[in-house]
Structures are given as C-alpha cells and as structure tokens.
Amino acid sequence: MQLELADAAATDALGHRLAPGMLAGIVYLHGELGAGKTALARAILRGRGYAGTVRSPTYTLVEPYEIGDSTVYHLDLYRLSDPEELEWLGLRDMLAGEQTLLLVEWPERGEGVLPPADIRITLQHRDTGRTVNIEAETTRGHQMMGLLESI
Ligand SMILES: Nc1ncnc2c1ncn2[C@@H]1O[C@H](COP(=O)(O)OP(=O)(O)OP(=O)(O)O)[C@@H](O)[C@H]1O
C-alpha cells in the first residue's frame, strides 16, 4: 500500500490510523535520516493512548512505553555497531511478552538477530512531503493492517 503524506500532519494522521491495529508485533521503519520514522512512531504511540513525551531513541537505542497491559518498545538501531549488541539491549526480554509491539528504526543494523518484520514501512522524501509504503509480511502483519485497509 502506497500513500502520499503531504506534510507532518499527514504522517501524524497515518500513525493514528495504524495505531488500533498495532497491539503486538514487529514493525520495521525504513527511510533515510529525517524521513519521518520517529514522527510516525510517535504518532502510533499517541494513537495507542500514550500521552507522555516520546523522545527519539537516538542515543538510548531503545525507549520502552507501558500502555495499559502492553508494552511498546521504540528502537533506533542507527548507532548499533553489531547486530549481536541487541542482546545487550535486552531483545530477548522484549520478545518474551505477548502484548508487545516493537517499532524499529534502522532495522537493517540488526539484520540476522532481529526477528523478521510483521509490517515493513518505508518513508521517502517527495518534494516537501513524503511517500510511505506499507507492506504486511506475515499473517499477523495482515491482521495488523486489516483495520487500515478497510478505511
Ligand atoms: N509527511 C511529511 N512531510 C513533511 N515533513 C514531515 C512529514 N512527516 C514528518 N515530517 C517531518 O520530518 C522530520 C522527520 O524527522 P524524524 O526525526 O521523524 O526522522 P527520522 O526518519 O526518524 O530520522 P532519523 O533516521 O534521524 O531517526 C520531522 O521534522 C517531521 O516533522
């Protein structure tokens, strides 16, 4: 599914539309620096009902969010020097929970250790806005996108 996101408000709106389906699973967020990966992750967290501050995990690499009975982990692996470092970050514990969503920026850096994506989202610059491509790659991914496709 390909969409045009004319401005930051459109990215925000997409995050809110995606949020209800994104209860558990692994979402890869692709795109170059400044493409809007953090902006979209923030909007998904807002859509899930998280009202606090959402910081980019640029330096911490992972930011956890407790939302009701579930947990969302927002990762930015840009500064990961080796996929094996994901163990140090506690990936095993993150994956242990059943009601857990992982939003992963720069998933390429974790290749080989990071589990495959349920949904792959790719943001690209287009004029002053962005284009976004959203692909479901597993059964769970299709379920997660079900709500979006019915709109
Ligand atoms: N559809 C859009 N059109 C124009 N600007 C947008 C759009 N969506 C987001 N932006 C803006 O682009 C910037 C994207 O920054 P953001 O931190 O989200 O990028 P990023 O992909 O996470 O980069 P990094 O790889 O450095 O983490 C923000 O200033 C945001 O407001």
Ligand SMILES: [Mg+2]
């Ligand atoms: Mg970012």
